[in-house]
Amino acid sequence: MTAVAPPVSGRIAETPLFAGLPGDISVSFEFFPPKSEKMEEQLWDAITQLAPLDPSFVSVTYGAGGSTRERTHATVSRIVRETSLVPAAHLTCVAASKAEIDEVVDQYWDAGVRHIVALRGDPPPADGGRFVPHPQGYASAAELVEGLKKRRDFEISVAAYPEVHPEAVSATDDLDNLKRKLDAGATRAITQFFFSTDAYFRFMDKALAAGITAPILPGIMPVTSFAAIRRMSGNTAIPGWLETMFDGMDTRPGPRALVAAVAAADLCKRLYEGGVRDFHFYTLNRAEQAYAICQLLGLRPKENAA
Template sequence: MSDTPISSQPERLSRQSDYELEKLQLSFEFFPPKNDKMEERFWVAMDKLAPMSPRFVSVTYGAGGTTRDRTTKIVSRIEKDTGVNAAAHLTCVGASKEEVGDVIRGYQEAEISRIVALRGDPPEGVGMPFQPHPQGYKNAAELVAGIQEIGDFDISVACYPEMHPQSPDWHGDIENLKRKIDAGASRAITQMFFDNSDYLRFVDRARNAGIHAPIVAGIQPIHNFTQVANFAKRCGTSIPAWLADRFEGLEDDPETHALVAAAVAAEQVTELVDRGVTEFHFYTMNRSSLVFALARLLGRRPA
């Protein structure tokens, strides 16, 4: 990220025209709560962020479909209770085409028209080798095509600014993304990244390969540096040395940790806006404070 002082960032954003602010598209990602206490926190976060007029909010889908029923229930309730568009995640790992088709038709019955289609990670965890089900989809591009055969859905897919850990090379990685878009996906949402140059180079690679769909910047506010760093290591996202230095020694100082996390996220999104980026997908971890502040910083106000 740039060395622009944080104090100048609100001034930069305030100079944006109303037209530029109107172009901004925000979406928020949640995971389905596992118990009553987590569900209470989920709805507190949802109620805080819903008035920020997101394009949609998405709800994840556990490895092997372990949270399928909760995902469907939560997504359906979001649309009915808040009026916000909601997307359900869908993976094809460990399932036959028939089983995946049943989930898609279940989404239709629940009046869910948006899907985030992912190949998915094996139940053993992120980074483990993927083995397609003998009667299943081999990859996310096939999954997107299968969804399109069943109904008219708005489909988002994933992409990886630092290349998917299992891609053989950049050519193969970009070609895989192109197949997903050509199969019918409307946009690609990036895995989290912390060096904006990785994202910008990835967009250039995609455009040079003839991919013109939006490539939405996936932003991970750092609510807990240790947890985020551990997940980043498993999914192939780099943690720059300067970022680790900022959080060093803050494990037992939550107040300072929160302030540093807010500054880091603010630097990242404002620099991207300066570079012309207008679409952001925030990984909320079912927490609203940091994401709400970032949406405000981007000029979004509660409806």
Template sequence: MALKNEARGRNIRVSFEFFPPKSEEMEGQLWHTVSELQDWDPDFVSVTYGAGGTTRAPTLTTVTRFLSQTPLATASHLTCVGATKEETHQVVDTFRKAGVTHFVALRGDAPGGAGAPYQPHPGGYANAAELVAGLKEIGDFEISVSAYPEKHPESHDTAADIDMLKRKADNGADRALTQFFFDNDNFERYLERVRGAGISIPVVPGIMPIQNLTQLKRFAGACGTIIPAFLDERFAGFDDKPEERAKVAAEVAAEQIEDLVRRGIHDFHLYTMNRAPLVSAVLDNLGLSRPGRETKSAGAAA
């Protein structure tokens, strides 16, 4: 399915999210993915950080390698759940010494996992807004935060979510990266409410290219993302046809981005799942160029 030309040639900026590898095989996959995706010259990349700092060491190792062995501006996720302020400050200091100047500041999930009740640490930051303020007191960091177009599962309503986002912005956040979504009308209504609340920081849509629709539905149920019926229709009949399924997945994500571009959005945060082919196919479908590959070709020809 050929995309319209409206998105081609426009100023589309992308960033990528990765997660720390859990095995030697997954580590090889991650760095192969990074070598492929860095050709797209993303604005930045981010590396996730488990609940309660459960992936602190792997995250630090991964972030350090990004900073030392790639040209990519790299942000580390940072959570405050299950830690005192002093412990959080120690983590920040460790990452700062490794060269981190950009944090994705998150409260973090309860250690019991999705659905478990959240209890702030009595000596820690109660939420992400407090964490943002604490980071700004420590240093002049670039700070990204989260946003939820379809409401955080634990929030009473969207108004409460937007109030929290405003507190994050007022405390010094530079941008918000949204939970992934598939209904652009919902996002546009959410963004109108965000701007109406006096929040002016960029709200960057989180885009999830669909590697596996069944798995995505399970994940979406835990994080409150709505899966529209049209996705079942688009993927029907392709369960045993991986090549055709990947083609549809790339088209769906590219069409979503193209529609958001028509609505005036130009920055997108792609959840890579540490895999390059589908992400690259999405960006190829949009007609974007690969500055890194062009630079390598020019160097080889010199």
């Protein structure tokens, strides 16, 4: 057996992966409305744990075809009543007339909500996966943004797709659609999750070239289940190294969560080194991974944040 000589002092710089990050970032978190009492407890445990990180906002999703309309409203309203967090309610065009959407947004406004995440939305399974505009509704997210701004002076976030929306005719058409949404009055865009920093930065270069200057927050999805990531990926490329990293881990949730947090934190660190300072985390109503990632990035709890 060949002996390995000890390193000469000073020859190898010992710089830990996440050393020296000052925590000069802003974060936001996405939750989904609970379906049961147990799930509601899990959601509020996550909100309680993440609130001290002082997120710029927390968003609450809206199910396909408006299937979680009441639960989304109830969750957002409770956030307004019981916390100092800024809630952003998701809203879609699917299966709703303009009058019905007006009713929903008026309820949000009356409840104290001032931020909407405006989406075209996923069609219900009954429509065969194909979006069909309501006869008296909005035909696109851009139209929805315009209608919302006419109705109330909401702050509005919209979706962006670094690796192109699965239904887009082309990357150029997809980027044009994003610009229409922002030109209609949206404040920022939040991306679909991705695993390639190159894909995000190439997308940002194209957005700037197209005249888009609004903030585009990277959406970060820690891997809670690799099988689920495959189902949700759409046009998102899953690199081979990620598959190798999570090989056999879906039956080992504890180790998987640790690996996922480090993998997502590494992605965020590389984005940070490229100048990104705002991150949006898809939490799936679990706090541990998002909190750990923020800790690794240097973000620390704020006093009296709740």
